[in-house]
Amino acid sequence: MVKMFPIEHFLFLGALLFSAGLVVVIIKRNMIMVLLGIELMLNASILNLVAFNQLHPGSVNGHMFALFVIIVAVCEAAVGLAIVIQVYRYYQTSVPDEANELNG
Amino acid sequence: MKVSFIFYFFEVVAALSALSLIFIRNVFYGALLLIGCLLALAGVYVLAFAEFIAVTQILVYAGGILVVILFGIMLTTKISGKPLIVEHGNKLSGALVGISFLVLIVYSLVGESFAVGQPSETPGDFNNLQIIGIELMNDFVLPFEVAGILLLISLIGAAIIASTVKSKNG
Numbered sequence: 001m002v003k004m005f006p007i008e009h010f011l012f013l014g015a016l017l018f019s020a021g022l023v024v025v026i027i028k029r030n031m032i033m034v035l036l037g038i039e040l041m042l043n044a045s046i047l048n049l050v051a052f053n054q055l056h057p058g059s060v061n062g063h064m065f066a067l068f069v070i071i072v073a074v075c076e077a078a079v080g081l082a083i084v085i086q087v088y089r090y091y092q093t094s095v096p097d098e099a100n101e102l103n104g
Numbered sequence: 105m106k107v108s109f110i111f112y113f114f115e116v117v118a119a120l121s122a123l124s125l126i127f128i129r130n131v132f133y134g135a136l137l138l139i140g141c142l143l144a145l146a147g148v149y150v151l152a153f154a155e156f157i158a159v160t161q162i163l164v165y166a167g168g169i170l171v172v173i174l175f176g177i178m179l180t181t182k183i184s185g186k187p188l189i190v191e192h193g194n195k196l197s198g199a200l201v202g203i204s205f206l207v208l209i210v211y212s213l214v215g216e217s218f219a220v221g222q223p224s225e226t227p228g229d230f231n232n233l234q235i236i237g238i239e240l241m242n243d244f245v246l247p248f249e250v251a252g253i254l255l256l257i258s259l260i261g262a263a264i265i266a267s268t269v270k271s272k273n274g
Contacts, residue, residue, distance in 0.1 A: 003105075003107060003108075004153075004226055004227065005108075005111055005151060005152070007218050008213060008216075008218070009111075009112075009115065010148070010152065011209075011213050012210065012213065013115050013118060013119060013148070015206055015209035015210055015213070016119050016122065016123075016206065017118065017119070017122050017141075017145075018205070018209075019202045019203070019205050019206040019209075020122040020123055020125060020126055020202070021122070022198075022201060022202050022205060023126050023198045023199065023201070023202035024125055024126055026194055026197065026198035026201060026202075027126070027192045027193060027194050027195055027198035027199075028190055028192065029190060029191045029192065029193045030131060030188070030190040030191075031180075032131055032134075032135075032173065032176055032177055032180065033131060033134055033190055035173070035176075036125065036134055036135065036138045036173070037125075039138060039142075039165075039169065040122055040125065040138065040141065043141075043142060043145055046145075046157070046161075047145060047148065047149075050149055050152050050154045050157055051152055052218075053152075053154065053227075054152055054153060054227050055218065055219075057225045057226055057227045057229060057230060058225070058227075058229075058230050058235070060232055060235045060236050060239055063154055063156065063157055063232065063236060064236070064239065064240075064244050064247075066154070066157050067156075067157065067160060067236075068247060068251055070157075070160055070161065070164055071251045071254070071255060072251075072254070073164075073169075074164055074168060074169065074255065074258075075254055075255060075258035075259075076258075077169045077172055077173070078172060078258055078259060078262040079258050079261055079262045079265065081172055081173065081175075081176040081262070081266075082261075082262040082263075082265040082266035083265060084176055084180060085176060085179050085180060085266050086265055086266060088179070088180040089268075094180045095191075097193070
Protein backbone atom coordinates (compact mmCIF):
# COMPACT_ATOMS: atom_id res chain seq x y z
CA MET A 1 0.00 0.00 0.00
CA VAL A 2 1.37 3.38 -0.98
CA LYS A 3 1.53 6.02 1.67
CA MET A 4 -0.68 9.09 1.38
CA PHE A 5 0.80 12.24 2.87
CA PRO A 6 -1.36 14.49 5.08
CA ILE A 7 -3.27 16.88 2.91
CA GLU A 8 -2.62 19.84 5.22
CA HIS A 9 1.03 19.85 4.21
CA PHE A 10 0.08 20.35 0.58
CA LEU A 11 -2.33 23.12 1.54
CA PHE A 12 0.22 24.98 3.69
CA LEU A 13 2.71 24.88 0.83
CA GLY A 14 0.01 26.14 -1.54
CA ALA A 15 -0.84 29.02 0.80
CA LEU A 16 2.84 29.97 1.06
CA LEU A 17 3.34 29.86 -2.71
CA PHE A 18 0.22 31.94 -3.34
CA SER A 19 1.25 34.57 -0.79
CA ALA A 20 4.77 34.73 -2.24
CA GLY A 21 3.35 35.18 -5.74
CA LEU A 22 1.04 37.93 -4.50
CA VAL A 23 3.93 39.79 -2.86
CA VAL A 24 6.04 39.42 -6.01
CA VAL A 25 3.22 40.84 -8.15
CA ILE A 26 2.81 43.80 -5.82
CA ILE A 27 6.38 44.85 -5.04
CA LYS A 28 8.38 44.13 -8.22
CA ARG A 29 8.84 47.05 -10.58
CA ASN A 30 9.46 44.92 -13.65
CA MET A 31 6.80 43.42 -15.89
CA ILE A 32 8.51 40.06 -16.36
CA MET A 33 8.83 39.59 -12.60
CA VAL A 34 5.11 40.32 -12.30
CA LEU A 35 4.45 37.55 -14.84
CA LEU A 36 6.64 35.19 -12.79
CA GLY A 37 4.54 35.98 -9.72
CA ILE A 38 1.35 35.17 -11.62
CA GLU A 39 2.80 31.81 -12.66
CA LEU A 40 3.60 31.10 -9.02
CA MET A 41 0.01 31.84 -7.96
CA LEU A 42 -1.38 29.60 -10.73
CA ASN A 43 0.86 26.78 -9.56
CA ALA A 44 -0.34 27.18 -5.98
CA SER A 45 -3.90 26.63 -7.20
CA ILE A 46 -2.81 23.58 -9.22
CA LEU A 47 -1.20 22.18 -6.08
CA ASN A 48 -4.47 22.55 -4.18
CA LEU A 49 -6.44 20.83 -6.96
CA VAL A 50 -4.02 17.91 -7.04
CA ALA A 51 -3.98 17.63 -3.25
CA PHE A 52 -7.75 17.54 -2.87
CA ASN A 53 -8.05 14.98 -5.65
CA GLN A 54 -6.30 12.51 -3.34
CA LEU A 55 -9.42 12.36 -1.19
CA HIS A 56 -11.40 10.85 -4.07
CA PRO A 57 -9.58 7.73 -5.25
CA GLY A 58 -10.54 6.63 -8.74
CA SER A 59 -11.68 10.08 -9.80
CA VAL A 60 -9.48 12.42 -11.85
CA ASN A 61 -11.62 15.56 -11.93
CA GLY A 62 -9.00 17.53 -9.99
CA HIS A 63 -6.31 16.40 -12.40
CA MET A 64 -8.45 17.57 -15.31
CA PHE A 65 -8.88 21.01 -13.80
CA ALA A 66 -5.12 21.15 -13.16
CA LEU A 67 -4.42 20.30 -16.80
CA PHE A 68 -6.68 23.05 -18.05
CA VAL A 69 -5.13 25.53 -15.60
CA ILE A 70 -1.72 24.65 -17.06
CA ILE A 71 -3.04 25.20 -20.61
CA VAL A 72 -4.48 28.60 -19.71
CA ALA A 73 -1.20 29.51 -17.98
CA VAL A 74 0.68 28.78 -21.19
CA CYS A 75 -1.66 31.04 -23.19
CA GLU A 76 -1.34 33.77 -20.56
CA ALA A 77 2.46 33.61 -20.57
CA ALA A 78 2.69 33.78 -24.37
CA VAL A 79 0.30 36.70 -24.80
CA GLY A 80 1.64 38.48 -21.71
CA LEU A 81 5.23 38.34 -22.90
CA ALA A 82 4.21 39.55 -26.36
CA ILE A 83 2.50 42.53 -24.74
CA VAL A 84 5.56 43.16 -22.53
CA ILE A 85 7.82 43.21 -25.59
CA GLN A 86 5.55 45.62 -27.46
CA VAL A 87 5.30 47.92 -24.43
CA TYR A 88 9.08 47.85 -24.11
CA ARG A 89 9.48 48.80 -27.77
CA TYR A 90 7.01 51.67 -27.44
CA TYR A 91 7.99 53.15 -24.07
CA GLN A 92 11.62 51.90 -23.88
CA THR A 93 10.97 50.74 -20.32
CA SER A 94 9.88 47.57 -18.60
CA VAL A 95 8.63 49.26 -15.43
CA PRO A 96 4.84 49.02 -15.38
CA ASP A 97 4.42 52.32 -13.50
CA GLU A 98 6.14 54.31 -16.24
CA ALA A 99 3.67 53.29 -18.94
CA ASN A 100 1.18 55.90 -17.80
CA GLU A 101 -0.03 57.47 -21.03
CA LEU A 102 -3.66 56.80 -20.11
CA ASN A 103 -3.16 58.45 -16.72
CA GLY A 104 -5.54 61.38 -16.64
CA MET B 105 11.27 6.71 5.81
CA LYS B 106 12.77 7.56 2.47
CA VAL B 107 9.56 8.62 0.74
CA SER B 108 8.76 11.08 3.51
CA PHE B 109 12.23 12.57 3.25
CA ILE B 110 11.85 13.03 -0.51
CA PHE B 111 8.42 14.60 -0.11
CA TYR B 112 9.49 17.14 2.49
CA PHE B 113 12.70 17.82 0.56
CA PHE B 114 10.66 18.82 -2.49
CA GLU B 115 8.30 20.90 -0.35
CA VAL B 116 11.17 22.78 1.31
CA VAL B 117 12.87 23.40 -2.04
CA ALA B 118 9.65 24.78 -3.52
CA ALA B 119 8.98 27.00 -0.50
CA LEU B 120 12.53 28.34 -0.34
CA SER B 121 12.71 29.18 -4.02
CA ALA B 122 9.33 30.91 -3.87
CA LEU B 123 10.44 32.94 -0.85
CA SER B 124 13.74 33.92 -2.40
CA LEU B 125 11.90 35.01 -5.55
CA ILE B 126 10.53 37.84 -3.39
CA PHE B 127 13.97 39.13 -2.44
CA ILE B 128 15.98 38.50 -5.61
CA ARG B 129 16.67 41.54 -7.76
CA ASN B 130 18.09 39.97 -10.89
CA VAL B 131 15.38 38.99 -13.38
CA PHE B 132 17.42 36.16 -14.87
CA TYR B 133 18.03 34.57 -11.47
CA GLY B 134 14.36 35.08 -10.71
CA ALA B 135 13.38 33.04 -13.77
CA LEU B 136 15.79 30.28 -12.75
CA LEU B 137 14.39 30.27 -9.21
CA LEU B 138 10.86 30.00 -10.59
CA ILE B 139 11.85 27.01 -12.70
CA GLY B 140 13.46 25.37 -9.65
CA CYS B 141 10.25 25.92 -7.72
CA LEU B 142 8.12 24.46 -10.50
CA LEU B 143 10.32 21.38 -10.90
CA ALA B 144 10.19 20.75 -7.15
CA LEU B 145 6.41 21.08 -7.39
CA ALA B 146 6.44 18.42 -10.11
CA GLY B 147 8.12 16.12 -7.60
CA VAL B 148 5.38 16.91 -5.10
CA TYR B 149 2.75 16.08 -7.72
CA VAL B 150 4.31 12.68 -8.29
CA LEU B 151 4.03 11.93 -4.57
CA ALA B 152 0.40 13.11 -4.69
CA PHE B 153 -0.39 10.38 -7.25
CA ALA B 154 -0.61 12.85 -10.14
CA GLU B 155 2.10 11.55 -12.45
CA PHE B 156 0.54 12.91 -15.61
CA ILE B 157 0.28 16.42 -14.14
CA ALA B 158 3.92 16.20 -13.06
CA VAL B 159 5.13 15.24 -16.53
CA THR B 160 2.96 17.93 -18.10
CA GLN B 161 4.37 20.45 -15.64
CA ILE B 162 7.96 19.57 -16.53
CA LEU B 163 7.30 19.57 -20.28
CA VAL B 164 5.26 22.76 -20.36
CA TYR B 165 7.11 24.88 -17.83
CA ALA B 166 10.72 23.79 -18.19
CA GLY B 167 10.44 23.27 -21.92
CA GLY B 168 8.04 26.01 -22.94
CA ILE B 169 7.50 28.83 -20.51
CA LEU B 170 11.15 29.01 -19.36
CA VAL B 171 12.34 29.49 -22.95
CA VAL B 172 9.66 32.11 -23.63
CA ILE B 173 10.47 33.99 -20.43
CA LEU B 174 14.21 33.94 -21.12
CA PHE B 175 13.58 35.31 -24.61
CA GLY B 176 11.41 38.01 -23.06
CA ILE B 177 14.18 38.93 -20.61
CA MET B 178 16.74 39.12 -23.39
CA LEU B 179 14.49 41.21 -25.61
CA THR B 180 13.61 43.72 -22.89
CA THR B 181 17.15 44.25 -21.60
CA LYS B 182 19.29 46.96 -23.08
CA ILE B 183 22.52 45.51 -24.47
CA SER B 184 24.82 47.06 -21.92
CA GLY B 185 26.58 44.09 -20.39
CA LYS B 186 25.29 44.68 -16.90
CA PRO B 187 22.49 42.55 -15.48
CA LEU B 188 18.99 43.92 -15.21
CA ILE B 189 18.36 44.96 -11.62
CA VAL B 190 14.78 45.28 -10.48
CA GLU B 191 13.75 47.92 -7.99
CA HIS B 192 11.18 47.23 -5.34
CA GLY B 193 8.21 49.47 -4.72
CA ASN B 194 5.18 49.31 -2.43
CA LYS B 195 7.21 47.27 0.07
CA LEU B 196 5.04 47.97 3.10
CA SER B 197 1.71 47.33 1.42
CA GLY B 198 3.07 44.26 -0.34
CA ALA B 199 4.36 42.73 2.87
CA LEU B 200 1.10 43.61 4.63
CA VAL B 201 -1.08 42.01 1.96
CA GLY B 202 1.09 38.89 1.69
CA ILE B 203 1.40 38.27 5.40
CA SER B 204 -2.25 38.91 6.13
CA PHE B 205 -3.32 36.62 3.28
CA LEU B 206 -0.99 33.87 4.53
CA VAL B 207 -2.24 34.27 8.10
CA LEU B 208 -5.84 34.17 6.90
CA ILE B 209 -5.39 30.90 5.00
CA VAL B 210 -3.27 29.22 7.68
CA TYR B 211 -5.72 30.29 10.39
CA SER B 212 -8.63 28.80 8.48
CA LEU B 213 -6.70 25.59 7.75
CA VAL B 214 -5.41 24.84 11.25
CA GLY B 215 -7.65 22.45 13.10
CA GLU B 216 -9.79 21.56 10.10
CA SER B 217 -10.17 17.91 9.23
CA PHE B 218 -10.34 17.03 5.57
CA ALA B 219 -10.67 13.29 5.89
CA VAL B 220 -13.84 11.91 4.34
CA GLY B 221 -14.36 8.86 6.51
CA GLN B 222 -11.95 6.00 5.99
CA PRO B 223 -11.58 5.33 2.30
CA SER B 224 -11.07 1.65 1.77
CA GLU B 225 -8.85 2.32 -1.23
CA THR B 226 -5.99 4.76 -1.74
CA PRO B 227 -5.25 6.74 -4.90
CA GLY B 228 -2.30 4.48 -5.49
CA ASP B 229 -4.61 1.57 -6.27
CA PHE B 230 -5.71 3.11 -9.56
CA ASN B 231 -3.99 3.65 -12.88
CA ASN B 232 -4.57 7.38 -13.10
CA LEU B 233 -3.00 7.72 -16.54
CA GLN B 234 -5.50 5.31 -18.08
CA ILE B 235 -8.42 7.00 -16.33
CA ILE B 236 -7.25 10.43 -17.58
CA GLY B 237 -7.08 9.17 -21.16
CA ILE B 238 -10.57 7.69 -20.98
CA GLU B 239 -12.03 10.76 -19.29
CA LEU B 240 -10.45 13.16 -21.80
CA MET B 241 -12.28 11.37 -24.60
CA ASN B 242 -15.59 11.03 -22.74
CA ASP B 243 -16.65 13.59 -20.17
CA PHE B 244 -14.04 16.23 -20.92
CA VAL B 245 -13.96 16.10 -24.70
CA LEU B 246 -15.57 19.52 -25.15
CA PRO B 247 -13.13 21.37 -22.80
CA PHE B 248 -10.32 19.44 -24.50
CA GLU B 249 -11.25 20.73 -27.94
CA VAL B 250 -11.92 24.24 -26.63
CA ALA B 251 -8.48 24.23 -24.99
CA GLY B 252 -6.92 23.31 -28.32
CA ILE B 253 -8.67 26.20 -30.05
CA LEU B 254 -7.68 28.53 -27.19
CA LEU B 255 -4.02 27.55 -27.58
CA LEU B 256 -4.16 28.14 -31.34
CA ILE B 257 -5.83 31.54 -30.94
CA SER B 258 -3.44 32.70 -28.20
CA LEU B 259 -0.31 31.63 -30.09
CA ILE B 260 -1.45 33.36 -33.30
CA GLY B 261 -2.40 36.40 -31.22
CA ALA B 262 0.95 36.47 -29.46
CA ALA B 263 2.79 36.25 -32.79
CA ILE B 264 0.71 39.11 -34.22
CA ILE B 265 1.09 41.30 -31.13
CA ALA B 266 4.86 40.82 -30.98
CA SER B 267 5.39 41.38 -34.72
CA THR B 268 6.67 44.72 -35.96
CA VAL B 269 4.64 44.94 -39.15
CA LYS B 270 3.18 48.41 -39.48
CA SER B 271 -0.05 49.09 -41.30
CA LYS B 272 -0.15 51.50 -44.20
CA ASN B 273 -2.28 54.03 -42.33
CA GLY B 274 -0.36 53.71 -39.07
